[in-house]
Amino acid sequence: MNTLLTILNSKFIQSSLALRCLSTACEHQGVDVAVAEYTINQNVYDILRHIASFRADAIGFSCYIWNIDMTCHLIDLVKQVFPDTKIFVGGPEVSYTARQILEDYEHIDYVLQGEGEDMVPAFLKSLAAGRDGTEVPGVLGRVHGVIQGDETFQEVEDLDSLPFPYEHQDFRELDHRIMYYESSRGCPFHCQYCLSGMNDRVRFRSVPLVLKELQAFVDAGVHQVKFVDRTFNCSPAHHRPLIEYMIGVDKPINFHLEIEPGVLTDDDIDLLARAPKGRIQLEMGIQTTYEPTLQAIHRHNDWPRITHIMERLVALGTMHLHLDLIVGLPYEDYDHLRQSFNDIYALRPHKLQIGFLKLLKGSGIRRDYPGDYRYDPQGPYEVLATTWLPYEKVAYLKVLEDVFERTYNSGKFTYLFNWLGRLFAPDYMKLYEALTGEWLVLHNDQKALSDESLCHFLCHCLEEVLPLTADQKALAKELLALDMLTFFRFRLQAGFLGWSEAPRSETDAIFRDEAWLQTYAKDYRFTNWRDIKMRYRIWPASPALKAELSRYGAVPADDAYVLAEKKKDRADWCLIPVKGESL
Numbered sequence: 001m002n003t004l005l006t007i008l009n010s011k012f013i014q015s016s017l018a019l020r021c022l023s024t025a026c027e028h029q030g031v032d033v034a035v036a037e038y039t040i041n042q043n044v045y046d047i048l049r050h051i052a053s054f055r056a057d058a059i060g061f062s063c064y065i066w067n068i069d070m071t072c073h074l075i076d077l078v079k080q081v082f083p084d085t086k087i088f089v090g091g092p093e094v095s096y097t098a099r100q101i102l103e104d105y106e107h108i109d110y111v112l113q114g115e116g117e118d119m120v121p122a123f124l125k126s127l128a129a130g131r132d133g134t135e136v137p138g139v140l141g142r143v144h145g146v147i148q149g150d151e152t153f154q155e156v157e158d159l160d161s162l163p164f165p166y167e168h169q170d171f172r173e174l175d176h177r178i179m180y181y182e183s184s185r186g187c188p189f190h191c192q193y194c195l196s197g198m199n200d201r202v203r204f205r206s207v208p209l210v211l212k213e214l215q216a217f218v219d220a221g222v223h224q225v226k227f228v229d230r231t232f233n234c235s236p237a238h239h240r241p242l243i244e245y246m247i248g249v250d251k252p253i254n255f256h257l258e259i260e261p262g263v264l265t266d267d268d269i270d271l272l273a274r275a276p277k278g279r280i281q282l283e284m285g286i287q288t289t290y291e292p293t294l295q296a297i298h299r300h301n302d303w304p305r306i307t308h309i310m311e312r313l314v315a316l317g318t319m320h321l322h323l324d325l326i327v328g329l330p331y332e333d334y335d336h337l338r339q340s341f342n343d344i345y346a347l348r349p350h351k352l353q354i355g356f357l358k359l360l361k362g363s364g365i366r367r368d369y370p371g372d373y374r375y376d377p378q379g380p381y382e383v384l385a386t387t388w389l390p391y392e393k394v395a396y397l398k399v400l401e402d403v404f405e406r407t408y409n410s411g412k413f414t415y416l417f418n419w420l421g422r423l424f425a426p427d428y429m430k431l432y433e434a435l436t437g438e439w440l441v442l443h444n445d446q447k448a449l450s451d452e453s454l455c456h457f458l459c460h461c462l463e464e465v466l467p468l469t470a471d472q473k474a475l476a477k478e479l480l481a482l483d484m485l486t487f488f489r490f491r492l493q494a495g496f497l498g499w500s501e502a503p504r505s506e507t508d509a510i511f512r513d514e515a516w517l518q519t520y521a522k523d524y525r526f527t528n529w530r531d532i533k534m535r536y537r538i539w540p541a542s543p544a545l546k547a548e549l550s551r552y553g554a555v556p557a558d559d560a561y562v563l564a565e566k567k568k569d570r571a572d573w574c575l576i577p578v579k580g581e582s583l
Contacts (some may be wrong), residue, residue, distance in 0.1 A: 001128040003033045004056040005120075008040045008047075008067040008074070017180040017228065018062050018091065018116075020165035025117035028163050031124050040070050048077045056085060058127060060112075060120065063091040065358060065380035072105055079107040086127065088141075090116050092195055093379065095153060096362030098140045102147050110134075110141040114154035115185070117162050159185065159205040164213050171220040179217065179225050183210045183242065187230040189260065190298045191287075192364030193326065193357060196230040207241045214242070218251050226256040233259040233268065240271060247275045258283045261306050269312050272319065281320035282313070288329050288336075289343040296330040297365070303343075310347040323349040327397050328357035328383035330369055334393050338429045345421070345428040351409045354401040356394070357383040399445050400436040406454060407435065412487045413458065416479040419548060423472070431466070438465045452492050455484055459497055475544040482545075485537055485564050486571040499539065502561055507538050510561075510576070520576040521563060537564045541575060549575060 005023060007016045019035050026033045034054055038047045051059065051074075059078060061071050075087050088110035094101045098111035110133060112119050119138045126133040134141045134149030141149050156162060165181075184204045187196040217225050233239045246255045261284045272280060286301065288294060294301055313321055323344050327337060344352055359366045359373060359381040366373075372387040385391040408417050424431040438461055439445060449457070462468060462476045481499040484492050501507075510517060514526045526532070541549070541560045549555060549562075556577035564573040 001057045001124065002055060003031075003058045003060070003124055004036060004051065004054045005033050005060045005062070006036045006038065006051065007062040008038050008042075008070055010040055010064075010066040012039055012041070013177050014039075015174050015177045015180065016062065017165060017182065020169070021162065022060075022116050022120050024163040024165050024167055026121045026124065029121040029125075031121045033124070040067050044070065044074055044077065047074060048081070051078060052081060056082075058086040058088065058124065061087070061089045061091075063089050063093040065093055065360065068093045068379040072108075075105070075107050086110070088112055088123070090114075090120070093361065096195070098151060099147060102140065102142050108142075110139055110149075112154075113138045113140065113151065115156045116154075117156055119154050155185070155203070157203070159203050160209055162205075164216070166213075166216065171217075171222060179222050180228050181213070181217070181225050182228045184229045184232075184234075184238065188234050189231065190364075191285075192297045192368070193287075193329070193360070194230075195360055195362055202231075202234060204235065204238050207238060210242060211245050214245060218249055218253055221251070222253060224254040224256060227258065229258065231260045231263075232257040233264055236265075236268075240268070243268075243271055243275075243280070246280060247271075249279070252278075254278055254281060256281050256283065258285075260284070261286070261309050262300065262302050264309050266312075269309065272313070273316050275318060277318040279319070281322065283322040283324070285324045286340075286344050286347075287324060287326045288332055289340045290332050290336040292331045293329045293336070307347065310349070314348050320351070321349045322351045322353065323347060324353050324355060326355050326357055327394065327401075328373075328386055328389060330365065330372065330386070331388055333388040337389070337397075338427075341429045342426055346426065350411070352404075353409070354397070354404060356398070356401075359383065396436070399440060400432055402445070403436045403439050404432050406449075407458070408432075412451070412454075413480065413483045414487075415482050415548075416458070416476060418551075419476070419479055420466075423468075434465055435461055451488065455480065455492060455494075456496065471544065474542070475548065478542060478545045479548065482562065482573065486573055489566050489571050490537060490564075501537060501539050506578075507561070510538070511536070517563075517576070520574050521565060524565070535566050537571075538562065546575065 005019055007019055009016060016037055019037065023033055023035045034056070036050065036054070038050075061075065063071055071089070075089075078085060078087065086109050087107060089101070089108055090112040094111050095113040098113050101108060101111050110123070112123060119136060122136045123133045123139050126136055132141060132143045133139050134143060137150050138152055138154035139149050140147065140151055171179075182205075184202055186199070186202040187194070188200050188202055190200065214225065257280065259282055286306070287297070287299065289301060289303065310321070313319065325340055325344055332340065341352075341354075357365070357375075359375045361381075366381075373383060374385040374391070375381050375383045383394065385394055407413055420431055421428055439457070442457070444457065458480055459477065462473055462480065468476060477497040478499070481494040481497045484494045484497075511526060511532050514524065517524045538561050541562050545562075546555050546560050553574075555575045559578040560575045561578065562573055563576050564571045
């Protein structure tokens with residue numbers, strides 16, 4: 001029997017861990033399957049044409065909130081062309097409502113509920129033997145027009161029994177894509193917006209096996225491994241040996257971990273402090289700080305503890321810190337959401353993701369608050385309005401989220417927004433409300449803005465919108481110029497900010513004196529003037545700029561220049577004294 005397993009990923013850079021888990025499990029159980037990955041951004045007819053080339057007797061689709069509508073459309077097209085092909089679906093979007101799926105979608109023949117590494121091979125063997133497959137636990141199907149089979153959610157008891165999903169993978173094929181990996185399944189918490197906490201049982205892949213598989217990534221030269229474990233740090237016996245290994249790796253690789261900050265211990269932080277810069281990045285779900293909301297979603301945030309943890313992690317300066325806020329949770333109106341934003345922003349994460357609640361099938365919120373939510377009836381079921389947050393506020397927050405992504409979260413304007421954040425503290429959201437208001441006035445929400453246009457917009461806001469004094473405006477524009485020159489590697493011109501390079505009559509002697517300049521920029525080498533002009537920018541720093549940059553390192557006692565050097569990813573800078581003066 002010719003079988004195809006496929007998925008519509010949300011982006012090209014993503015790779016499907018689920019398909020790799022299923023295909024390797026099938027191979028180990030003697031079941032031959034083909035695999036094909038597409039994205040929701042591709043033309044559906046192009047996908048259909050490619051699927052048709054497999055001439056499959058059975059096709060399995062992996063279903064998630066981001067692809068369910070297009071997947072069902074594609075299934076309809078497949079059935080139009082190949083009416084005898086058996087269509088089976090699985091994944092979190094269909095596992096909790098299997099009977100409803102079969103009732104609503106006539107072209108879906110089977111729903112496989114839960115984890116499929118044992119179920120899919122058993123199901124395909126059943127079909128190949130001429131049976132209907134519904135005797136396999138977890139399989140619900142339509143047989144001769146009648147829905148029958150088993151409606152229990154399947155889980156793999158022993159994760160060590162599963163093969164390494166990437167055991168035959170040519171990692172060069174996944175270059176520039178996100179590499180996903182899981183060392184555990186389940187979650188000990190019961191957050192009511194999530195499906196991972198349906199029960200509190202967590203299953204672990206054994207540490208020696210995980211270490212062996214992580215080494216395969218390292219040996220292949222993979223640049224990042226993103227763990228999909230829902231709570232990576234829920235068991236010290238499991239996560240600490242893994243972090244020890246990550247710290248000791250002698251190749252450039254990054255590990256992305258989703259953790260629960262409330263159970264991160266001081267011993268864990270001491271361990272993380274040993275990690276090389278850039279080796280580990282942490283994603284932590286705060287979601288809200290409003291107590292009635294926390295109680296409704298079955299979460300507990302020990303705020304003093306979380307604050308202590310973030311202070312220590314930020315002080316390390318070695319890892320990217322990502323925190324989450326959810327818009328649309330029960331009982332949280334706009335004012336309480338503002339406070340949640342301000343509380344989380346004050347923790348100084350590198351990224352604060354403003355997410356909008358998805359009313360997932362099978363989630364506690366969707367079950368317990370049926371009259372309090374208006375949401376998109378199609379996947380991803382995003383909230384439109386709640387009893388506590390009207391549509392107008394949700395729509396406004398979508399624009400604010402876009403402005404916030406382009407400014408703070410983008411990392412393009414670090415120096416400016418670090419300074420502005422302190423200026424607006426503790427009401428940080430007031431800053432982004434002001435930017436969003438002007439964004440809407442200028443109809444930027446209806447335009448495609450370039451990086452240069454965004455810089456001009458920020459300059460306009462500094463001059464005309466934000467409540468800044470003349471001295472503050474001057475410093476703000478210097479910081480914006482520094483951000484532009486360093487992040488965009490001299491690609492964008494900052495002259496509209498009043499920025500200009502120092503005259504060559506003042507700086508040529510600096511560049512000629514290689515030994516002197518190396519005391520401040522250790523990698524500096526004098527080559528030729530054309531190369532110097534391409535690689536360096538030098539300009540005077542005002543006393544106010546020098547004082548602000550003292551937060552990032554030592555500064556000269558007297559007059560100083562900013563020296564920026566173009567590197568691979570951005571431009572590095574340092575402050576150097578006017579020649580003849582010293583630090």
